[in-house]
Amino acid sequence: GDSVTQMEGPVTLSEEAFLTINCTYTATGYPSLFWYVQYPGEGLQLLLKATKADDKGSNKGFEATYRKETTSFHLEKGSVQVSDSAVYFCALSALNNFNKFYFGSGTKLNVKP
Amino acid sequence: DVKVTQSSRYLVKRTGEKVFLECVQDMDHENMFWYRQDPGLGLRLIYFSYDVKMKEKGDIPEGYSVSREKKERFSLILESASTNQTSMYLCASSYRDSSVYEQYFGPGTRLTVT
Numbered sequence: 001g002d003s004v005t006q007m008e009g010p011v012t013l014s015e016e017a018f019l020t021i022n023c024t025y026t027a028t029g030y031p032s033l034f035w036y037v038q039y040p041g042e043g044l045q046l047l048l049k050a051t052k053a054d055d056k057g058s059n060k061g062f063e064a065t066y067r068k069e070t071t072s073f074h075l076e077k078g079s080v081q082v083s084d085s086a087v088y089f090c091a092l093s094a095l096n097n098f099n100k101f102y103f104g105s106g107t108k109l110n111v112k113p
Numbered sequence: 114d115v116k117v118t119q120s121s122r123y124l125v126k127r128t129g130e131k132v133f134l135e136c137v138q139d140m141d142h143e144n145m146f147w148y149r150q151d152p153g154l155g156l157r158l159i160y161f162s163y164d165v166k167m168k169e170k171g172d173i174p175e176g177y178s179v180s181r182e183k184k185e186r187f188s189l190i191l192e193s194a195s196t197n198q199t200s201m202y203l204c205a206s207s208y209r210d211s212s213v214y215e216q217y218f219g220p221g222t223r224l225t226v227t
Contacts, residue, residue, distance in 0.1 A: 049213075095210075
């Protein structure tokens with residue numbers, strides 16, 4: 001069945017460091033891929049998405065490229081800020097099973113000043 | 114902007130009480146979802162609904178039921194609350210017939226069962 005695997009956290013970085021959070025997926029068909037962010041005490045909000053192979057999603061300095069050959073959608077940011085501290089979730093959706101979404105387990109990012 | 118609203122941000126209930134969590138979306142989405150989120154366990158799907166009066170069990174449906182009488186509203190019911198149902202509950206909605214659009218989340222309800 002469809003699933004998403006992302007690296008375990010927490011990830012602790014100093015401000016201005018480079019960030020990578022790994023995400024790989026298993027899916028039949030052609031899924032869309034998403035990164036969501038959750039700030040403390042809030043619901044999830046969309047960070048970026050890519051709907052077909054080789055697409056690059058980007059937002060607020062974060063980027064991720066849909067790699068079909070490696071079934072990956074790694075999240076990157078060149079220079080993190082303290083305000084990026086949050087939990088990040090990788091997710092996929094596919095039209096089998098009524099467009100149900102599949103989420104990774106989440107990666108907590110702590111950025112220290 | 115799409116809005117998904119949940120009836121309460123914080124709720125405290127006693128063991129054995131019947132608890133209703135309400136979720137409303139204004140985007141005319143066919144799909145609605147209930148998740149619970151616990152530290153270290155990520156998001157776990159409780160139930161989802163792909164149309165009015167239609168529902169499917171998710172990964173952890175035991176102890177929960179749902180109701181979808183109108184397209185915009187999806188209710189989660191704890192028939193007899195127990196302390197192990199203390200958690201953050203998140204509602205979400207999405208289109209059913211296109212996978213290119215994201216799932217939209219409400220702000221969450223933090224439920225404490227004492």
